[in-house]
Amino acid sequence: MEQQELIPHLFRTEFRKITAVLCKAFGIDNMEVAEDLAGETFLSALENWPYKGVPKNPTAWLYMVAKNKAKNYMARDHVFSDKIAGQVIASAPESAEIEIDLSDKNITDSQLQMLFAVCHPSISTEAQVGLALRILCGFGIDEIANALLSNKETINKRLFRAKEKLRIEKVKIEFPGEAEIGKRLDTVLTTLYLLFSEGYYSESQDAVLREDLCLEAMRLTYLLIENEQTNQPNVNALFALMCFHTSRFEARKTENGEIVLYHDQDESLWNYELIAKGAYFLHRASQENEISKYHLEATIAYWNTQKADTKEKWENILHFYNLLLQLEYSPIAALNRTYALSKVHGKQEAIVQAEKLQLTTNHFYYTLLGELYTGVDDEKALQNFQKAFELAKTAADKQTIQKKIKCF
């Protein structure tokens, strides 16, 4: 790998590991110190490698520098060494030296524990997503702002407040106890689900960044699967859901970022390896009786990987939307359910039920009505598509609806 590619590549894979380990070592009060030291480590590489040459083992070099920087920091900062290093030594009594442990095991443990700390219920889900992107995925503030369609200043403020809150709440960087783990895991999964959705549904023009977000969410979810205590059915179900969705990543947008509707998607672009992977994890998720919303959504996503319009497919999709809505209402699930209903019981019945939903601020609602009225009452269909066009906010959505309108 060329040097100018190597450092960004290592930054992607190693920054988050070093940050997590240093956070764990220094405690929640010093997250910024950990970030800064990890950043300085890469700065050293940028300064040294161009003229001294790339070391034989670049990762080991980075770890060594990070360790030294951490030690120097602790020695330099008296307040810090009194308050924090005391704890570090106390927690590692077998070695008198302050040791920053960058072994694979401690990296994984630190990342898992940080995941629980960052997804602490005391801060908003939005803030959790931001912190996860920064601390656990190593995203820059610019990238986070771009991915979340926000600006640098807002993100900086959000992260600052979140860190402050974690500090005040004295959140410990540790694995939750057995009694707590189920509840805490739910919060973590909500954040990972949102992180994934941010990538999947983002309007951001940066396709690589969008996909990165999804892959990062999957990586963190997989971290939970690899750990025995967190390898729970709902975690497997969420991972399956992510696999099924990601399998259509290539097919659902054109090169210009225009959305390709499900029916127009080129199946040959679907990733069948990911579909098989999703099926495997959904199967693993179903070993026990527990049924979470991730199970239901993953099962629906599974049926959506079957392109053929069979009765069985739509009956199943309708069934699982019925269950999902009982568990947790959402407008999009209500609309999708009504579409499935039209496939099972016909458009007339679906129109009656759709009219009852009254989601009159949602452009998808009018798009659905437009679809249902098409061929039944084309005049009404056109009216609904026009209404949808008025309500749609993004250029991509407007474009999609415009295409429908042109068909009349």
Place this chain on the structure above:
Amino acid sequence: MKEFMLIFRHEDGAKVASPEQIQMWMKQTMDWIGGIAAQNKFVSGTGLPFDESRVVHHNKSVTNGPFGEIKETIGGYIVVRAESADEAAEFAKGSPVLQGEGNTVEVRRIVKGESSK
């Protein structure tokens, strides 16, 4: 918005239906409830199976199941959100339970949990 319980009353709970028929009712019930849930009006609900049921009598004697002596049985209930008993009754009209002659769905307001939302 208030909450109402829709109670499914079967005139003759001992009547035996074929597995296919039961499966069809289940599907219809699921679609009916799904339609209510899609309007964000579903709160909770369950079927009440006839196995593992007991009737405790005035003299505290216990008998198996409500069948035999009591003709009418309750097959399940759901709780819905509605502005009025009339709106809840509109929901009830869609229940597949009403396909059985003599069956009824009783609509009752729930006192606890009334909210202004």
